Amino acid sequence: MEPAAQLDAVEHYTIQKLGSDHTGHGLDHIRRVVKMTKRLAKDESIDEFIAIAAAYLHDTIDEKLVMSVKESQNELREFLRKIDFTQEQINQVMDIITKMSFADTLDGQRPELSPEGQVVQDADWLDAIGGIGIVRAIYFGGQHSERIYDPSIAPRQNMSRDDYRNLNNETIINHFYEKLLKIKSMLNTAAAQKVAQHRQQVMLDFLEEFKSEWNSEC
Numbered sequence: 001m002e003p004a005a006q007l008d009a010v011e012h013y014t015i016q017k018l019g020s021d022h023t024g025h026g027l028d029h030i031r032r033v034v035k036m037t038k039r040l041a042k043d044e045s046i047d048e049f050i051a052i053a054a055a056y057l058h059d060t061i062d063e064k065l066v067m068s069v070k071e072s073q074n075e076l077r078e079f080l081r082k083i084d085f086t087q088e089q090i091n092q093v094m095d096i097i098t099k100m101s102f103a104d105t106l107d108g109q110r111p112e113l114s115p116e117g118q119v120v121q122d123a124d125w126l127d128a129i130g131g132i133g134i135v136r137a138i139y140f141g142g143q144h145s146e147r148i149y150d151p152s153i154a155p156r157q158n159m160s161r162d163d164y165r166n167l168n169n170e171t172i173i174n175h176f177y178e179k180l181l182k183i184k185s186m187l188n189t190a191a192a193q194k195v196a197q198h199r200q201q202v203m204l205d206f207l208e209e210f211k212s213e214w215n216s217e218c
């Protein structure tokens with residue numbers, strides 16, 4: 001199979017797996033991550049084919065979205081074999097998508113990623129910050145019955161992986177301090193760091209405005 005046809009097949013696989021997702025991992029997120037992956041890849045000497053395939057597939061094995069992570073990984077490997085990915089390419093893609101999530105960086109370790117993986121991780125994380133990041137946090141928080149804000153609850157410091165998944169007493173505003181504002185300094189590539197500068201300011205301005213309004217100061 002030609003590479004372009006392989007990527008088409010990968011896109012269709014993703015649509016089939018995530019097309020009905022309403023947790024903020026829907027196809028619109030995937031399309032933005034693919035687009036940003038292509039943009040960031042321009043400045044890096046990486047295998048763009050692997051990066052784009054991983055960008056499409058990165059949420060299809062997510063623990064929050066599938067019944068069994070192991071089974072979804074096996075199914076994905078089988079699918080990639082069927083569309084003529086080499087064993088090496090399959091390993092490259094799986095290595096990226098099993099190690100790139102924010103949750104993987106908690107518990108005091110951060111898995112090492114290939115140059116392709118570093119670009120896809122940046123593209124995914126950029127989609128969690130800025131204006132889109134604000135909306136996704138509110139969308140996620142609303143779906144999980146988080147309160148918007150409670151000044152008496154301090155943001156959690158040094159969250160573990162379990163803390164991150166534990167939404168008891170979580171507020172949407174605290175999520176910014178626990179994760180979203182930290183992303184800027186965790187990005188891998190210079191191009192992503194540049195994009196993040198503006199997005200960070202958008203979040204900081206939003207938080208300042210929110211708190212002023214909360215206190216009837218403006």
Ligand code: ADP
Nearest residue numbers: 024101102103128136137138140141170172175
């Ligand atoms: P990742 O793709 O790195 O695993 P998640 O799947 O945990 O990230 O998060 C998906 C989206 O929901 C992101 O935009 C993230 O910031 C947001 N989100 C995750 N946890 C919370 C939370 N407790 N409150 C509000 N938004 C959240």
Ligand code: NI
Nearest residue numbers: 029058059124
């Ligand atoms: Ni994602």
